[in-house]
Amino acid sequence: MQEIKLKNNEFKFNVDANGHTIHPRKVSESWIHAYNEKYSNSEDENGLRDPQYGALNAIRAHWTVSNDPANIVMPTGTGKTETMYATILSERINTTLIVVPSDQLRKQTYESVQYFGILPDINMLDRSSALMPNTTILRSIPSTLKELQELIQNSNVIVSTISLLSKYNHEYKNLLASVCDALIIDEAHHIGAKTWSDFKGYFREKKILQFTATPYRNDHKKITGKYIYNYPLALAQKKGYFKKIEYYPIREYDDMKGDLAIAEKAVEILKKDIDKGFNHIILARAKTRKRAEELYNTIYNKYYSDLNPVLIISGQGKRKNDAYMEKLKEYKSKIVVCVDMFGEGIDISELKIAAIHDKYKSLPITVQFIGRFARQSKRLGNASLITNIANDDLKDQVDELYQQDSDWNELLNVISTEKVDEQIDLQDLLDAFDSIDVSTINIEQLQMKISTRMFNYKGIEWIEEGWKSVLDSDNTMYHYSNTEKLMILVEKFESSVHWSSQKDIAELGWNLFVIFWDENNHIIHINETDQQKGNKLIKAMFPESTRLEGDVMFRTLNGVNRLMIGTLGLKNELPGKLSYRMFAGTDVAEGVSNAVRGISTKSNIFANGFSGNGKVSIGCSYRGKVWSRWVESIKYWKDWCGDISAKVKDDSIETEDILKGSLKGKSVSKFPEGVIYRAELSHDAESENSDRKGFTKGKIKELVPLYNCELKVEHEKKDNQTIILILEINQERIKFEYIITNEYFEINQIEGPQIYYVSGKKIIPVEEYFYNEPPTVWIIGKGNIYSLQTNIQVELNGPSNGKLSEEHFILQDWKKNNVDLKKESQGKDKKSNTIQYSVINHILKKDKDYLIIFDDDGTGEIADVVAIKDNDKEIIFEFYHCKYSSSDKPGSRVADLYEVCGQTEKSLRWASDYIAIMNRLIKREVERNREYGTRIERGSLNDLNTIKNKLKAGMNAKINMNIVQPGINSKKISDEMHIILLACESYLKETYGSSLKVYCS
Structure with a gap:
């Protein structure tokens, strides 16, 4: 072999007796008799192993009918390099370009292909009669087109990287494509979509093979091309x-x-x-x-x-x-x-x-x-x-x-x-399955839309094989468990496409059927993608079953707190042309009234509310279906079905009572009587941690992120049709009028510089933002609480009398701790005569169980103080909301409660995303520590990250709320103050199951 070097590029080639380069065709002709393909049936036998032999034959079969790009998936270690070489030899490809992802692999491939790897060692290539390939390695861009031609025109194999070849100009790429008969990509998953598609375009008339250990690119998308061979990992093992x-x-x-x-x-x-x-x-x-x-x-x-x-x-x-x-x-x-x-x-x-x-x-x-x-x-x-x-x-x-x-x-x-409890429970359930089929469906990864249709069944056994009379057993994969009374069926089917009558064009589809027999409640649950086949399956497996339907279905709404019906479908029981009506939005009130009065029969309901552990959604229909907007594991679905069964069988639940107690919105032309005690930006904007969303003073001014902005209210209404909202942006107060009219609502800026809302590249006036994303305000009157968004008012069920029990109050001797009742925040100087300082140093630091005590005071705060406990099973957050007294002495002033109760309720939104709490605390600690020192009174930044990791791993968490108002005299709390506190406590308990403590005098 002789060698030419041009810059960093090399060409090694065979020469004849006269010293002339042997043409690539002459080299490949020497392989005809020298190549002896062998198949290894055992470890002691030389030859191609199963994955190599199968891939090689798949390539041959593909090339008999097509030159389309073909993908070969072979797990790492199954010999794809030798498969490439065997393809070049057996098909006598004159010139092949091999593209690899890295410099090191380019070097290895170049050195290996010069001798066709181990093929001569396993007696598949006779060294005495075969010429080794003329081989080129391209490490740099040749100076001229002629230089590139000199390197590649007599090559059998050219080796390079896609990062280099993608930099070649149009003429260089054209020359490569004209010289090569085949293009082989090794480790195809490394190549980006655009890089690869641009380069591959030059080889569209040539044979293209893409070898990889995984069919997914680095961007998680599938590698383009036809998959002609995929050797399974399990078979390799x-x-x-x-x-x-x-x-x-x-x-x-x-x-x-x-x-x-x-x-x-x-x-x-x-x-x-x-x-x-x-x-x-x-x-x-x-x-x-x-x-x-x-x-x-x-x-x-x-x-x-x-x-x-x-x-x-x-x-x-x-x-x-x-x-x-x-x-x-x-x-x-x-x-x-x-x-x-x-x-x-x-x-x-x-x-x-x-x-x-x-x-x-x-x-x-x-x-x-x-x-x-x-x-x-x-x-x-x-x-x-x-x-x-x-x-x-x-x-x-x-x-x-x-x-x-x-x-x-x-x-x-x-x-x-x-293993955490959830993992143990799921694994125990999966271990209970007796797999009859060797299935490509991994039930551990099954993610189900949460829904069920129910059937009554009083029998003592199921016909396990009954499904075979409904589904094609040759195209159905199944798992079942006699102990758990669960069956999973996955049916593969083909259907014609709507845009062609050609018989050989069809769509491949999959049906899923999951059946659970709740023996305790005598109910069969089915979750299916084809209801007609689902009905046949139930009939075949549970012959004596009957559909569960009727008014009992609406018992499933029981236990949902602050139930807000989104849609209500009614069948009209009175004579007339209109047999069915759907109610939504403010019309739901009329629908509920008709259902309660017996004028119409409930057909279907979808509602939202709270379970005491967070938000829930649930839908139910007269015909026996219950659903929710969740996707969960099979274990979750089975447990959920058990809860639904218990409600449906509970005769003590009256559905009319549920409907009567539901929340209903109505259009109003004026605000209700009472005091405004809190306001919120829409869609959890205040818990948004993005630096790309927020408000700016003028279009080109600095963006103030949402987490440094807060919406507040003036507690006294200007009149019955106008509320004053205050948007605090970095401690600057911009005022707006929120006006309700007979037509709709308006929010207009009345004080301060022009404000714009920014979301990424989108910039709009603040009035447009409020119109698109209306805020919500809460008003508390005598025994009533109202929420308003736009001109829609919802009356919440609040207490009209009663007293918050004594165990909720924790009395403090503020004078002993030298606290000025009118000074709230300790500030960066940590003033010792403030309410917040006293909470941190005289209340929280006495409790050694707190892992973290965090001073979160300031614009964008979650609470004035956030304290965190970790008991290894649950993360407990304690939010402390401090408020200064409006007077030097404790008393019974209602005004001292409105804002702090509003802040407390408002902060509960963080219970929907505990990881967001940690992100916010970490962000605020890093930002302030740069200039003013730490916010962390106990613990460390590493402790915050540790808690975040536990939450990400699925550890349970809860929030407890604490109101700190030394302006309240515990012995002088008025009835009106009790109602406000009861309303706050009720809201916390019914939504996220949070407790309330009040620190007062």
Whole structure:
């Protein structure tokens, strides 16, 4: 072989006796008799293994009918490189361009393809008669078109990267395409859609193969092209190409402790493997060079120096990295800390323990990474994977493996001593299934729209095989559990398309049927995508069943607090042309009245409300269906069905009472009598943490994010048709008139600079924002509470008399703590005579159970003080809302309660997103700490992140509310004040189950 070098590019080629370059066609002709294809039936036999042999024949079959781009999916370690070479040899392709994703892989492929890898070693290519390919490696852009032509015109194989080739100009790409007969993409998932489509366009008349270990690109979209071969992971494991991976998920919510826990587990596994005689090595993966250095210095080299850890990263010199690599290959080092070794094409089979401290930037790289660890070797044991599942990003990466290929369920053997209750319950349910079929449907990933149709059934058994008389058993996958009385059926079917009568064009569809027999309540539940077939299934499996329907269905609304009916369908029972009417919005009041008076029969209802644990939605129909706007696991659905059964069977529930107590909106032309005590921006805007949404003074002024803005009210109405709203933006007060007219409503700015609302690139006047996204105000009158949005008024069910019980009041000696009743905030100077200072230092710091005490006072606050407890099962937030007294002495002033009660109720919106609470606290701590010092009175920023990780992992949480108003004399609380406090306490309990304490004098 001779060689030409032009810049960084090389061309190695065969020469004849006269020293002339042998033409690529002559080279490929030498392969005709030298290539001897073999198929390996056993480990002792040389030849292509199953995945290689199958892929090669799939390529041949495809090329007999089409030159369309074809995808070959082969798991890492099943030999796709040799499959590429066997394709070139067996099909005698004169010139092939192989495109790879990285420099290291380009070098490896170039060196390997010159001798067709291991094919000569397994006697599939006779070295004595075959010419090795004329081979070019392109590392840079040639200076001229002629230079490129000199390199490639006599090549059998050209190797380069897509990052380089995408920079070639139009003429260079045209020349490549004209010279090459085939284009092969290795690791196709690395190539972006636009980069690949632009380059591939030049080869549209040529044969194109795309090899990958996963059908998904780095952007999570599927690789374009026809999938002609996909070798399953489970089969690769069954055939012995992969060993099981022992997956050790640890749970440590403190990020710093999490890194140490990963390292400890990895070293523990390594030492056990060494005792078994395996030369295993730990690979500790970090996301950046800085992070790798930190892990090496603070953990691996500090605590495990006896294992001679090495750090291999870019930027520390090739000589040092090469020396460390030799230490690994010679087993002198048992730990390597790195960033993307596998991404750079480095492959050491002894790397069998993966300690993933940080996730990969994309799932396909994770698949490739983990797949390499699983490769079979007689001299090595099983691979091990360790991640911290309290780190939500890592958990999501591994979870997505299961979502994209269910075979990972077989390959990853989860070894965990810690599971949260929900996981245990779900796993117990799944373990109860007796799988009759080998199914491609992974029921662990089943996510169901929450709905059910119900049937009465008094029988003692079900006809388990009855479904086969309804569905095609050859095209139906099923799971069932006799102990749980659950059956899952997934039917595959084809249907004709509406836009063609051609018989060979059809759409592939799937039907899902989930059946639960609630034996305790004698009810069958079915969740289906085809109701007609669902009815037949119930009849075939439960012959004596009858549809459950009628007025009892509306019992399912029982227990929903502050029930707000969104839509109500009624059948007219009186003679007339109109047999059915649908009521929505303000018309619901008329519909409810008709239903209660018996003029019409309820047909269907959809409503929203609160369960005491948050917001709920529920719909129900006379014909036996109940549904909600949720998508959940099969375990959740089964439990939900059990609750629905119990309500439907409860004869003590009167549906008329439920309807009478529901909330109804009505159009009004004036505000109700009473005091305005709170206002809110729409759609949880005040809990928005984005820096791209907010208000600005003038179109080009600095944006003030929503979290630094607050909507307040003047508590006295200007008149019965006008309310004054105050928008606070960085402590500046801009006034608006909220006017109700006979026609609709208006909100107009009356004081302050012109304000605009900004959302990304969208900028509109504040009046337009309020028109599109109307705020809500609350008014409290004698025994009544009203909410108003636009000109729609809803009367809430509030207390008209009674007293808040004594256990809700906590009396304080403010004088003893030297508190000025008229001074609320401690400020950045932490004034000791303020109400807030006293709460933090004389109330909260006495309780050692508080992990975090946070001074959140200021514009955009969640509360004046946020205190957090962690009892390992639940995160408990305590919000403290402080309000100064309107007088020097405690008394019975109603005015001292309105605003603080409004703030308390308003802050409960955070109960719908606990992670948003942590994001807000972390953001506010970082922002103020830069200039004025910390907001954290107890705990640390790391503690905030730890709590956030626990919440992300699904730990339960709740909020308790505390009103701090030393201006209230506990012995002089008036009836009106009690009603306000009772209304607040009722709201907290009915919506999110929050408790209320009042700190007073």
